[in-house]
Amino acid sequence: MKLPKCNVCNHQFNWKEIIKSEWHYSSKELKCSKCNTKYPVRNSFLLFLIIFIGAYIFSKLLFNNYFSSFSSDSEINLLIELTIFILSAILISLITPYFVKLGTPIKE
Incomplete structure (x- = not known):
């Protein structure tokens, strides 16, 4: 599992650049620095x-x-389950830059 590289200059994209491009709503592009x-x-x-x-x-x-088995109260169980869901979603999203596929390069 490696982070993607630029096809033109062979620059290794860093984790932060990829996370920004993945979660940016207006433009789903990764720009080589x-x-x-x-x-x-x-x-x-x-x-x-x-x-x-x-x-x-x-x-x-x-x-x-x-x-x-910690609690018989359904509201507390739901709160625990939601907390686990949110934390696991955050943890899984932290490894997604290693699975990013880049499209055809667009030269500026």
Whole structure:
């Protein structure tokens, strides 16, 4: 698992650049800081699905196996399950830059 590189100048994109381009709503492009080549980020919806489904499955497994016996109150159980879901979604989104696919370069 490696972060993507620029096809023009071979610049290694860093984690922060990729996260910004993934979660930026107006433009789904990754711009090389050395040669100003833009790359469309191709699989942002797929990444969203991976994060959502992965977080849901992980939170259900974790909750059912470890946290469900702490309280008999359904509101507290729901709060614990939602907290686990949000934390697992954040953790999964932190590794998504390693799975980004860049489109065809657009030279500026």
